[in-house]
Amino acid sequence: MPPSGYSSHDLNADNNTLRSTTDLSELSEHSNTVTGASQIASHIVSSSQTSSLESPMPSSASSDRAVSPATASTPASVLGKVYLVGSGPGDPGLMTLKGKTLLECADVVVYDALVSPPILDMINPHAEKINVGKRRGRHSLVQEDTTRLLIRKAQTHAIVVRLKGGDPFVFGRGGEEMEDLVVAGVSVEVIPGITSGIAAPAYAGIPLTHRKHASSVTFVTGHESAGKYRPEVDWEAIARSSETIVVYMGVHNLPHITECLTQAGLAPTTPIALVRWGTRPDQQELIGTLETIVQQVENAEFSAPAIAIVGSVVSLHDTLSACRPAIFDWRN
Numbered sequence: 001m002p003p004s005g006y007s008s009h010d011l012n013a014d015n016n017t018l019r020s021t022t023d024l025s026e027l028s029e030h031s032n033t034v035t036g037a038s039q040i041a042s043h044i045v046s047s048s049q050t051s052s053l054e055s056p057m058p059s060s061a062s063s064d065r066a067v068s069p070a071t072a073s074t075p076a077s078v079l080g081k082v083y084l085v086g087s088g089p090g091d092p093g094l095m096t097l098k099g100k101t102l103l104e105c106a107d108v109v110v111y112d113a114l115v116s117p118p119i120l121d122m123i124n125p126h127a128e129k130i131n132v133g134k135r136r137g138r139h140s141l142v143q144e145d146t147t148r149l150l151i152r153k154a155q156t157h158a159i160v161v162r163l164k165g166g167d168p169f170v171f172g173r174g175g176e177e178m179e180d181l182v183v184a185g186v187s188v189e190v191i192p193g194i195t196s197g198i199a200a201p202a203y204a205g206i207p208l209t210h211r212k213h214a215s216s217v218t219f220v221t222g223h224e225s226a227g228k229y230r231p232e233v234d235w236e237a238i239a240r241s242s243e244t245i246v247v248y249m250g251v252h253n254l255p256h257i258t259e260c261l262t263q264a265g266l267a268p269t270t271p272i273a274l275v276r277w278g279t280r281p282d283q284q285e286l287i288g289t290l291e292t293i294v295q296q297v298e299n300a301e302f303s304a305p306a307i308a309i310v311g312s313v314v315s316l317h318d319t320l321s322a323c324r325p326a327i328f329d330w331r332n
């Protein structure tokens, strides 16, 4: 039973179609009966509005950006609300209570590739589950279509969860999706998750700050998408101003990144760690220096998804990795 007091579901705010106060625990009770939240919704939405993945969606992936305000079509009426939920990095114990409650009440869950199996197991068994997962080079739905899908699902379902790995607003395109939903007139709320850039180092015994090592930390993408509006990452500025650097999506571009950082003045002996599948049973770590890590990656055939941590905090791994958190092995 979800905690009461979550009166966050604004079904009535947009269209005055449901009672004046609807909370998640109420919807969840219905979900446990034959009806479910979708059925509540169906009482007030005509079947002609029902949409699903079976209906072909226009696929114009001309830009990397999600549906732009200009192209988003405003739905005639919007029943539900989209919750952008962060699933954390994989360990189900790191999922927030708020996120878990929403999964248990959801009518539709639209999820990414990096969401771990035990978190998918938390989803209401009656919910429609849609995988729009993206892994490098393998896009199952382009961003624009994902946004359109969310809009259409919100037209006909009360609780639509957009489930993303880590935190939706940290290199997860959550900001773009939220903007487009707002422009389309869809109610939307974010439920933060624990980002992999914090959890993976922690599970490897690497604190990002430490009074003897680092009083600043920068989170940066190692993979800038084509078509992005902002200019390239300023590695020189980052090397100058930050004592710990946490790089997301950096494995592929590691030769370029290590070169930029050494050219920017970091010593070739600066420690670097890579943590792959952090917090999951198959977590792997590689510890080296800026001058050795590329060769180590090649030798170990180390691949994405991984977080890279650069800076002297990495040297604490020797001592602290002995007391790292136990990892729940869901494979057994």
Ligand SMILES: C[S@@+](CC[C@H](N)C(=O)[O-])C[C@H]1O[C@@H](n2cnc3c(N)ncnc32)[C@H](O)[C@@H]1O
Residues within 6 Å of the ligand: 089, 090, 114, 164, 165, 166, 167, 168, 169, 170, 171, 172, 194, 195, 196, 197, 200, 247, 248, 249, 250, 275, 276, 277, 278, 279, 280, 304, 305, 306, 307
């Ligand atoms: C598109 S970004 C999404 C980041 C996510 N929103 C977050 O907050 O963790 C994908 C990248 O996150 C990192 N990542 C996500 N989950 C990870 C994990 N369990 N272990 C290590 N890195 C992970 C990898 O760098 C991966 O390439």
